[in-house]
Amino acid sequence: MQGNNDYPLSAVPAEHRKGIVSMVALLVGFTFFTSTMWAGGQLGTAFSLHQLLTIIFVGNLILGVYAAALAYIAYKTGLNTVLLGRYCFGEYGSKLADFVLGFTQIGWYAWGVATMAIVLTKLCNLDESWQIPLMILFGFGFCVTASIGYRAMEILSKVSVPAMLLFIGICFYKGLIDVGGIGELFAIEPQDSMSFGAAITVVIGTFISGGAQATNWSRFSKTGKVAVIATLFAFFLGNGLMVFVGAFGAMIYHQSDIVDVLVAQGFMITAVLMLFANIWTTQDNTIYNFAAAGCNLFRTDKRGLITVIGAAVGTVLAIFGMYNYLIPFLVLLGTFIPPIGAIIMTNFWFVHRANPPKLGDIDLPNFDAKGLIAYVLGSGAAYFSPWMPPLVGIVVSSIVYMLLASVLAPQRNQVKAG
Template identity: 40%
Template sequence: MGKDYVDHDFALEAVTATHRRGFWKMAMLMVGFTFFSASMLAGGTLGQGLTFSQFIITILIGNLLLGAYTGTLSYIAAKTGLSTHLLTRYSFGHQGSYLPSFLLSITQIGWFGVGVMMFALPFQKVTGVNIWLVIIVAGILMTATAYLGIRALTVLSFVAVPAIAVLGTVSSTRAVSSMGGFEELMAYQPAGTLGIAAAISICLGSFISGGTLTPDFARFAQTKKIAVSTTLLAFFLGNSLMFLFGAIGAISTGQADISEVMFTQGLIIPALIILGLNIWTTNDNALYASGLGFSNITKLPKKMLVIFNGMLGTLLAMWLYNNFMSWLNFLNLTLPPIGAILIADYFIRSKGQYGKLAESSKTVRFQAIVAWLIGLLCALFIPGIPPLNSLLGAGVSYVVISKLTEKK
């Protein structure tokens, strides 16, 4: 089991050239990664607080920033072949990397449980099936693809991405028609107003925490060009599409989730299909990433940890959904500084050159931990766009602290 695990998941080593993937497999994998129900909810919030032209400008700016952040991480991952968790060993130190691995992994398990519940509730409402039966079956299926690894994630994406895109477009087209056409959509005036800074913050915040885990998937790309281009495609196409579905749904029906819009349109079966696939493509990626993170800490096989994490997220799904949402939103603020430190360490401190993983660095590099704390404080207390504040605060402070301490 250990040998098969190393061959296919590369949790504790770089992905070899023979296991790298071409453009289309990576494109489907990355777009499936960004097909996230929370992005639709964020799109609905933007749709109800902005005119449609303001909405378009906001998601273009927000996804440009997200694309720049995740695309840079993808470049590093493709060049090194390393996951997010292994990359943190260089900046945080071998044992210091346990902190970002724990934060990233526990957040993904939390979102996995919430995702299971987001599917179970409407499914139970429509079918009348016992809620716990739905939770357990959904949890097992989503855990299975994460257990099977990157191949299963890719196969699922090849099924889910076209289905979500087609069904979502059909539903959104119907919604626009019910409003009176595209001209009415462009003339829409929101009841409330949302500032541009707040709107961009919502756009960034919807996926910047998940985007920090981009290296876990981009490391499988055959070339740096494929890694970066498919990541940019995912955030400009996949994430923007989710925002668009959410905004149109909220404007036309008051519902941001496309599955809820489809329920109101009488498309019950397509709604359940799109809801299930949308959550599945995100949840299996979240569970896969959490397995990599805890493997970095425990050195146990990723597959074993995926099963444990999946069971934990499934059993706690109802509790997580009812009690953990605000805590998860706080945890989301703790993740972007990690990515900023990875970027600063690779391009500035190490000048794009990493040695062998076994020789990576000290046990703990306190420069990274202090910079991470500064990034978190910038997100919490500096006015403006919290995710952007955290990125800049962590990245700049890491470079300054590293130069001062290493020079000394």
């Protein structure tokens, strides 16, 4: 794979495509993340279990379909999101997507590093002075598998995902015993309030950034069916399970993180193992995403170097308090990420009729006004929308891009002559 570079600036060739087991393991490991459980915990105290199951279903279905649509495009072209951005934003305009997606991944990485250090010091009763050294250790430690590439992350996920499912099963079993059975769980009354639309937005916002960048791995899929099924499994079922785990813990133990729940249940060692597996399998994917965006931004294939630089920046942000900014960061993701994926999808199916030419065979403008205008209007609509901002951003940006592409049809990208 070009050493361990995983084709950061080109399509993945057929001989390096992967099957369903590999794709599911890696993508599910990516979506198993503690912040999603935290979001689920907010929902668990605001809705009855019947309402909660509906919210989880609807929110993760929207998220899953969005991610699966991009996954199919990635399989078809062999390209990730930032490379696909060149078709609709232009050669230099695509740097907008690089910056937005790269920034969000650095933010997630910083939050994960800080979370790991803070939670571990609490679990082990260590002095707070240990937190910064641990942030440095984990900040660079978590990027090792990402620096190596797809194969290392695949191995980690194949070990961690079954282990996490086992730990979740133990948590559910003990929780149902403690609450008095499924009937008692359904009987729990909500203590807080939240609108249905806001709840759906929270669910979508938990991993919309990851859904927009899951193309970094779905482009390795052997077939379109593998790409779509694996992505739906991860973002509809996997992310949905994480939301439910958080809600389950909040309803019974008033703790949304499964690590805290396992501690409350008396499973300390299991809690520590879950913490490592849960965070590492997302952190290496997150910094891998940053490296993909960075390689396109700087037009370099030195993915390993960009990975380490990103880890260093993320570690610094963790040290300076990124842990305290999760809520506004989730709002930011749900507002500014979805329009990018929506424009890429519209470009693929509406402009190129699901058959775009290879990047090297097409003349692209430096800045494509259609994509940039659609992005600004879609993001603006999402930002000011009181109702489900992620969905509003997707719909508005897609419609605007479609209209502009129709009006400016003579200016569509032309295949190079000769």
